[in-house]
Amino acid sequence: MTHLIAALQSEAERLGFDLIGVTSTHTPAHFDAYKNWVNSRFYGNMDYLATERAVRLRRKPNEILPECKSIIVVGIRYPIEADNNLSWKNDLTGRIAAYACGMDYHLFVPVLLEKLKLKIEKLLNQTVNAKIHCDTGPILEKSLAMRAGLGWIGKNTILINRNLGSFFFLGELFLDINLENSLKEVKDFCGTCRRCIEACPTQCIQDDRTIDASRCISYLTIENQHEIPRNLRSMMGNYVFGCDVCQLVCPWNRTHLIERISQKEFSSKHLLPFINLPDILLYSVIQFKNHFKKTPVLRAKYRGFLRNVVVAMGNSRNPEAIPSLVTTLYDNPDSLIRSHAAWALGQIEDNRVKIVLEKALKNENNSVVKREILAALEKNELLNS
Ligand code: SF4
Ligand code: SF4
Secondary structure, three states: OHHHHHHHHHHHHHHOOOEEEEEOOOOOOOHHHHHHHHHOOOOOOOHHHOOHHHHHHHHOHHHOOOOOOEEEEEEEEOOOOOOOOOOHHHHOEEEEOHHHHOOOHHHHHHHHHHHHHHHHHHHHOOOOOEEEEOOOOOOOHHHHHHHOOOOEEOOOOOEEEOOOEOOEEEEEEEEOOOOOOOOOOOOOOOOOOOHHHHHOOOOOEOOOOOEOHHHOHHHHHHHOOOOOOHHHHOOOOOEEEOOOHHHHOOHHHHHHOOOOOOOHHHHOOOOOOEEEHHHHHOOOHHHHHHHOOOOHHHHHHHHHHHHHHHHHHHHHOOHHHHHHHHHHHHHOOOHHHHHHHHHHHHOOOOHHHHHHHHHHHHHOOOHHHHHHHHHHHHHHHHHHO
């Protein structure tokens, strides 16, 4: 068996995985924390995370694959650049979370896991029943990864490896064969540190290592397809897809910033994490789909992404954003985007704003957009008083 594990480790490394471990199908240690999270309704509009089935399968991973005896957990790193875009307000630059700047991990991690499974079959000379997951099923994957020895779950709720930090994707291979479990869980090295909790822009990290997802920028910019609550918009800074703040401040990531990683599926499609906000606002649906083809950014969908872009432009408070925002408020056919453009204009201290908002109010028929224009006029009056 030791021989098999060694062969798997070497194959995993050859395939490009940075971490690999094996765990059992017992209930993950963080199940109770997840249950409390569900009961506190911290899942925003992601009701699928709280159904009876979602809870049951997270408690019993062996129901994912009934004959399951072992779970292999793998980690694969992605590149991250330091948060050095300090002039984003002047440059009108938006930021995309690092994991989304390459090919969508759902497209390549399962392919690599399938190759790992084939290797197991070859080594054992038998067919193996398996199920592959990569952020796709009702699994407490970070808890399984922790039990497989890949790292510990930090106070920011992300899995951290002492040597590699936390910028990696996780994937799981559920198997109907018995593999020797990795030796033991990794100790918690957060200690007295609270940097992530203090740095989180929306203060959504809870003390029990869960997140109030309804306030998290990752949720707000990706999963949430509706209005972004007005009180949270100004906390989003220039993030237009996801958020890296609670990982960037983590001391365990310090040595990994700007590190280049040669995972070819990821780097072959690598985009810069910084985008020009007014340029993106001019994109058609087709241009958006082409620019972000095969990246996770498509998950936000065109209208959600443009909504995020106008919020970031408002947060810049830069008068140079006014012309693009005015065109959006006057001409965009989508009331969701117009309403956020009105809000964004209200954030900018400039004499022109009152005039353009009043003109928009006369021509606007949508009640939600009208409400936003009125709130923006009020805010603008405060800024100019
Ligand atoms: S991703 Fe951003 S908003 Fe969400 S918990 Fe981390 S720092 Fe807070
Ligand atoms: S920033 Fe500090 S508290 Fe947060 S996950 Fe990293 S080590 Fe833990």
